[in-house]
Amino acid sequence: MPARKESAPSPPDGGKHRLERRRGDRGNEDYFSPEWETKTAISCILDITLKPISFRQQLKEILDVLVSISWLRVEKKGAIFVANSRRELVLAVQHGLPAQLQEACAKIPFGRCLCGKAAATGTILFRDCVDHDHDIRFDGMANHGHYNIPLLANDNETIGVIVLYLEHGHPPHPEEANFMEMLGRTVSNILLNRNLQLRAEINRIRLQKAQLDILHKLVAASEFRDNETGEHIKRMSQYSVVIGRRIGLGDDQLELLEQSAPMHDIGKVGIADEILLKPGRLTAEEFTAMQQHTLIGARILSGSHPLIEASRQIALSHHEKWDGSGYPKGLAGEDIPLFGRICALADVFDALTTKRPYKDAWPLEKALSCIKEDAGTHFDPALVDALLDSLPEILEIKALYDEGNEGGDRKKILEQKPVSNEILTWRDSLSVGVDFMDHQHQYLINLINRIHLAIEQLDTREIVDTLLDMNAYAEVHFAEEEELMRRHRYPGLDAHIRLHQGFIRQAEAFLNDLETAPLATTSEVSRYLIDWLVEHIQKHDSRYGRFIAEQAGQ
Template sequence: MDASASPDGPQEAAALPLPDSAVTPKDLALHLTRLALTAPDLGSAMTPVLDTLVGHTAAVGAGYFQWREATLAYHARSASGEMPEGPQMAALLAHGLPGNMPLLRALERAEGVLYFEETQDCEIAAGFPDLGVRALLAAPVTSQSGELVGALLAHVFTPHVWTPAERQLVGSVTGLLALLAARLDAEERERAAHESALRAIGLCLEARDAETQGHTDRVTDLAVRLGEHLGLNDTGLRTLRWGAYLHDIGKIGIPDDILHHPGGLSAEMRGRMQEHVGDGVRLATQLSFLPQATLDVIGAHHEWWDGRGYPAGLKGEEIALPARIFSVCDVFDALTNARPYKAAWSMGATLEYIQDLSGQQFDPQVVEALLAVLGDELPAVM
């Protein structure tokens, strides 16, 4: 179901550092909870749980499915063991469990784990016989407000009577882990929504500004690619991305007659325009959760490597790295796209221009990263 899933499930779980052979369902639940709490994300938090279901019951494969409203389907987040094959399974992997499956309706009402000994005999398990799945267990994952947000599914390709020992183990393990999955899911949703809200600020600014549509997303994507190339970690990339969303937040206060001025700006107008940097930092500082690196992008994205930028005339590494990365991306995107007052430049002409200013406007290291990152695209366009 994902690249790391192996077809020999029952052996897999042996690789798990379980307490020891005299392992009780309680030990397993504690152990898996601890693993899940230290996992980087919900998908990897659930993998050891799936491995345990496959390793300690008759199930030959198991998957964790998560509701994502945008697609009205449950998508596979992680899997263990042997998964069904064939066109139905391919469709399921591509599109998720259809939201109208009877099993999902049953899980919405379920108080605990649902067990199926022979899916062919049960309307609720409709769809599973077509996948070759004959015995099945399904544990609902429910949010604080009682909505079904996901499900742990484990299956056998032959009919199977789930034993009391299996039910005890599954109950102990999935009870706690389903609660935990719901909280991790809430954390992920909040993180995604938070990210989305910051991006929305960028999109709003774009809607007013003369920027071509898509500037925010393009410049953010490119900044993240350069950041990755330059070795930023996940936190560094996240704060750089936020800076990219918010870099021109100060333009909200620039009057239309300056922002949309058709020709060159007078010195006075240019002065007012440049105030967008300081205004932006002031506005962004009100977002108390924003890290310094994000404020750096907002405050220093018009500084130049040689000290001739604004507002502070910072020089070289006095300018924070995220701001140096971003300023290259901002100029790159402005040049390669049409604006009301100019046509789009070719990639070749743009890179030549940026290379000419390496060491003046731009950090040479970042310019090199840009060339490396765009390297693959170059032959086609230069």
């Protein structure tokens, strides 16, 4: 729907809009009519939407076109805001705005300042100076004019605002009002279509995640009888994906592997407790009965859906061995389905390296030595090589989902993890003086940079996955940080816990907001995470770091 127009003041008597002239290659002045420039600008904007670049980059290029239209006499400054679900404008892209203004305008409630008023009223607002409607000001801000063009959905709901800066005292050109209306309609349609596309993608991804989560919970419930945990399922399926990616499986196959791997032991629901829960060694007869869980799982997982078929294949074959000595069919080599071979290796690696009621976790070196020895007998040698080549990523998953870890393994893993610097870089001023916590903070920085990269590329699946990883790791980090504070009887523990809980709530809210206002949410996420982490470390975590250091010095 077109935005309503607020009448622009007429140019002063005798005042004419000075059309900008451009010089051609030969030095002569070429005149570009407003009509030609308008058509060219709209054509360029539509062409930009077809470019294979991120949507944020598309918005930036659209803004670059707008501030280059000579007859508008627009200053080389402007911004495009997108609206979130809380009736706030979030700065998506800007051109030429000073850092002070970018900070002040990062998020603006509807009704505040001129852009917020345009959003609240759905009206194109023109000002030729900084007047009483400009709520955001700072010392040294130059006087200027504004066009604020609301971007409206079909139901007149505001989904964004374009802000173009003008010279102070700007005399409106007769074509400006019509152009601003046409511009608003054009960019509104672009924004609306992209929002709808992203919402559909994110809703589909989150529905898949919810279905998979329910599946994992059902599997975990069945495995409670076997002293297994939900974290085992997450680790084992993620290990499988890493191995699969290393050997070159495509995205569709990796997704199918991730979803089907958790079903590997579903057949244990049919094994009697006296066998399944027996603390000692099984007799030959009992072991034969235990082997039936592969066949039971295959019977449970009957059906023709690709996920069911893959799950059935894994349940039936993950105890087969490369040399043919496994069960239930005694398959050998590549006769064993690939997914079954991958899950067999991932399952054993996790069993060896984690603590169970009946055994302690093996040291990593011992577990890897055992797996290397079994390459070519128990395991596909190529898959063992893939696991070893992917060990840093494997250990990162282990650190993220390792319940009951006292911190030692995670500390070593995080110490070896390089800190990326896409948008946020680790610096000495972020150190709290506790090495273990510093390494965890560095890992959080890696996650923030990963989220930023996913947002820049508008990779919806990676955005959702990384936010989920951020939530999972934040809970691990916060729990260990709070336990450290308890051990040292830190007096600010309760307040610190509330800060942690607030972060978790906001991270979960971002996941929900992605489904309603994805463009605004992706613009908010990076800024919030960076600001929160830096402030939290420097203001709050450093305080308990000093407290611990003082205790150690007493």
